[in-house]
Ligand SMILES: Cc1cc2nc3c(=O)[nH]c(=O)nc-3n(C[C@H](O)[C@H](O)[C@H](O)COP(=O)(O)OP(=O)(O)OC[C@H]3O[C@@H](n4cnc5c(N)ncnc54)[C@H](O)[C@@H]3O)c2cc1C
């Protein structure tokens with residue numbers, strides 16, 4: 202079951218996020234991540250969605266989402282190359298002994314330290330999903346206390 | 360003008376002159392405007408479910424948008440079944456409900472329910488109006504959305520303060536502003552060309568049409584296509600009446616209770632042209648074997664229907680009207696061939712039939728057959744849900760579109776009587792017949808009073824088999840005749856494990872429908888013997904005003920043909 206990243210452009214109307222989420226759950230989809238936020242145009246709102254499903258089921262639900270009156274445009278960018286995809290993440294990692302190693306990793310990955318205590322470092326990193334996952338992976342041995350991910354967002358290349 | 364006055368004015372601008380409804384606290388301001396108004400006639404039903412189905416029946420019969428108006432909370436929730444019924448059958452209705460004041464929404468206020476949340480998955484679109492200024496634009500959009508593209512129900516939730524507040528410069532908008540909503544109307548010429556070529560190449564072509572022909576009003580185009588191509592046709596429950604039942608190319612309704620010829624043709628054809636039909640599982644049976652020999656072309660206005668249940672070789676998204684006109688311009692006459700003879704042979708060989716004896720039990724098929732024969736030419740048949748619905752579909756002589764109204768997708772028992780009232784309000788001069796079952800009729804029987812008081816001349820035929828017959832049939836065939844809670848005669852004194860009526864069953868049926876009719880001020884008639892059937896129908900049809908006719912039919916008759924759920928549709932129990 203492949204994950205699909207879908208960008209939905211909708212009219213900025215009351216309840217629109219609930220409509221999208223409601224349709225997905227009524228059609229039996231589990232949402233991996235969903236982000237909704239206003240855009241440069243106050244009438245338009247953009248939703249970034251990650252869901253898993255077979256190609257055929259995703260196509261069907263995309264059509265259903267497109268049918269919603271408030272949906273202006275919908276693109277499944279999973280197989281599209283011309284999109285810049287980013288994810289943002291905050292990570293709290295144990296850092297008493299191996300501080301310098303961790304700081305080095307942060308440096309290599311162009312991440313940022315946003316907070317530091319005697320026991321922990323909190324890091325902020327953004328980038329393509331693959332980079333983020335690799336970063337998390339490398340931090341794991343030190344002991345990750347907590348992380349939060351934003352889910353994916355994307356823009357098309359011109 | 361107040362929001363309420365704006366609403367009523369806007370409804371008139373949308374051409375509404377009849378609506379159905381029920382009052383309550385937060386909608387008093389709207390009812391107050393109606394009190395002074397002379398142009399809109401609001402029929403007070405006895406239950407909000409009745410109001411929603413009546414609006415639906417009005418829409419099905421007339422093709423116009425049906426409207427109902429109810430109060431918040433329980434009034435609004437009572438319409439839910441009606442909205443879902445309209446959604447599944449793509450029927451344009453606008454359901455207007457009251458709501459508590461905007462500043463107390465979300466506080467569990469008295470009679471507050473989240474109507475927008477409740478209806479989200481069962482309507483085409485919904486609105487919770489926030490400000491009176493938005494009201495004109497939203498009403499405009501609601502009607503436009505309900506009737507355009509693939510039609511459907513729209514819910515409009517109006518908080519009390521929105522309808523009482525005043526707006527200085529009201530004008531009803533001429534245009535909608537819906538950037539995300541542009542139903543595809545023109546079919547892709549390349550695909551239509553492909554379809555024309557496929558018709559030319561096919562040896563065993565078949566058309567399957569459905570509800571889309573009715574909603575797009577394209578019976579004439581369909582008939583033209585048939586005349587030109589001589590392609591045999593099957594028509595789903597929702598499409599019945601698109602062409603006359605006695606058309607030479609018509610093989611019958613397909614599906615679970617479809618005719619043998621129709622299901623054989625679907626299984627054998629090499630080109631299936633589906634027009635305005637959504638491959639419901641009652642029609643396709645086992646999807647693995649459905650149309651397995653065929654190239655499939657699908658014409659539908661809703662892109663989401665294409666490829667949803669069956670894989671499509673030639674997808675044509677567009678309005679049937681345009682697509683058929685384009686197609687008609689591209690094809691040449693086709694001469695009937697071997698396939699025409701084969702399909703006609705099936706139709707001849709597997710005729711529908713029943714054997715009514717002169718005495719003894721009345722067969723339900725016979726009642727339906729007689730009703731259809733004795734009805735006026737342009738009568739509208741409205742059914743409930745169950746065996747009687749299937750017999751009505753199979754045995755009535757369907758002549759015209761919008762003259763067979765039935766809850767197909769949701770299968771809502773209790774739809775019939777209120778929907779028949781709605782149809783009657785659309786066509787006061789036509790004969791409206793509600794064919795119902797003794798179970799279904801009780802689900803909205805309170806509307807008998809509405810018919811009596813408003814002199815709505817619905818002819819109600821109750822086929823009383825004393826069972827929830829359709830469910831009983833499944834129990835008979837697949838559950839070892841364990842008639843669990845399907846006998847409406849079962850009393851405290853009956854054996855718990857009754858396997859069906861013996862000669863010694865002496866229980867009395869409740870209620871006495873003739874008395875119920877009479878208590879409501881409606882004439883009640885009963886036929887208990889075959890010889891009484893014609894006279895009851897004739898008297899019922901002759902009598903002015905609403906009539907309830909009860910037919911005591913054979914208790915354990917079953918509907919055949921039947922395809923057991925999930926089986927290939929050519930594996931039928933013929934009965
Ligand atoms: C007890 C019971 C048993 C049943 N058994 C059977 C059975 O044996 N056989 C049977 O056929 N049905 C049966 N039904 C009904 C079944 O459940 C479905 O309701 C029915 O088959 C749906 O028909 P449809 O797809 O043709 O029409 P609809 O559900 O009305 O769908 C219409 C289609 O047309 C499209 N459309 C609408 N307007 C346009 C336009 N302007 N241009 C292009 N496309 C348009 C819509 O997008 C939609 O896809 C049964 C129902 C019950 C309750």
Ligand SMILES: Cc1ncc(C[n+]2csc(CCOP(=O)(O)OP(=O)(O)O)c2C)c(N)n1
Pocket residue numbers: 743744745746747748769770771772773795796797798799800822824826827828829830
């Ligand atoms: C509101 C509702 N509840 C339950 C059902 C399930 N159901 C389908 S047919 C049927 C029996 C209908 O009985 P009746 O109206 O007497 O008609 P008959 O089948 O006997 O002709 C039932 C219970 C339904 N379709 N609708």
